[in-house]
Amino acid sequence: MILYGAALSPYVARVLCAVRRKGLDVRQAEPPGGNMKSPEYLALNPYGKIPTLVGEDGPVFESEVICEYLEEKYPQPPLLPADPAGRARSRTVSRAVDLYVLPGLLGLLGQLNPTTRDSAVVEEKLAELRRGLDGLEKLLKGPYALGPELTLADCALVPALFYLDRFMPAFGKFDALADHPTLRTVWTTLRAEPMVASLLADMAASLDDFLRRRAANAS
Ligand SMILES: N[C@@H](CCC(=O)N[C@@H](CS)C(=O)NCC(=O)O)C(=O)O
Incomplete structure (x- = not known):
């Protein structure tokens, strides 16, 4: 494929x-x-x-x-819980990431540079993001998103948490999950997972390359 x-x-x-x-x-x-x-x-x-x-x-x-x-x-290993309620929960997390978290986060990508940012846009995107994270906090269980096994809910969360980690310091928020202890637990679990750690390294390399090329084009 x-x-x-x-x-x-x-x-x-x-x-x-x-x-x-x-x-x-x-x-x-x-x-x-x-x-x-x-x-x-x-x-x-x-x-x-x-x-x-x-x-x-x-x-x-x-x-x-x-x-x-x-x-x-390819049902093995399963990435959705066996029961309908668990599957619904996993899909809800994925949808919440898509609808309520990623739009706010990706909206901040163009606002990273303090000299060119629009503070009204930043405030709006940060508020949107905060609402998205507050909702996730209520949906998650830990240590993975839905409990002891990694599911598609975690696959949706990994990139969102990566971008949260990378972008928030630019807006003075060095501990973006300070008010979201369950999300923080899930993030700690995911980062310690070798497959996820290698994916995060690939994402970091790809983002650094993108930001370098963007800076070179701007100058
Ligand atoms: N809902 C889509 C979103 C995909 C998406 O927006 N991808 C972006 C890259 S992060 C893209 O292709 N943007 C190009 C464009 O919108 O023209 C999905 O889940 O696959």
Whole structure:
């Protein structure tokens, strides 16, 4: 299978978490045609976004859909709880990350530079993020998101917590999870997991490269 997209994207990273946990043979690649809006890539994913997974069943896109597809096609090791309530809880965490956490966090990407930032945007995004994190705090159990096993909920959380860790110091928040003890426990558990640690290292390398290139283009 081929996964189009780089680990810089939290949506790609979520899929990589599931792929690596399941030990699947997936090759990562840049979108064909050189970018996400090329005719070749739009033929695979009409929305022109990453990730897209292409295998024997054709293209599958939308990160959470890809994760669920992999879970159904390659059920071992399971990444969803066995019971319907647990599965619902995992999906709720993934959706909460998508709807209430990532938009705030990604909105801060363009505000990292204090000399060019718009303080109204920063305040709005930080408030949005805070509401998202408050909700997650109530949903999570620890030590992993839903208890003793890593699930797709954790795969959704890993990239969000990575970006939280990287971005918040730029806004004077050096302990972004100070008021979220369960989230902090989950983050500590995830970072200690070798597969996750290696994914986080890939994300860091990808983000550093992106920020370097952005700074070089700006100067
Ligand atoms: N809901 C999508 C979101 C994917 C997404 O927004 N990916 C970003 C990269 S982080 C992208 O492709 N942006 C390009 C664009 O929107 O044109 C998913 O879960 O896969």
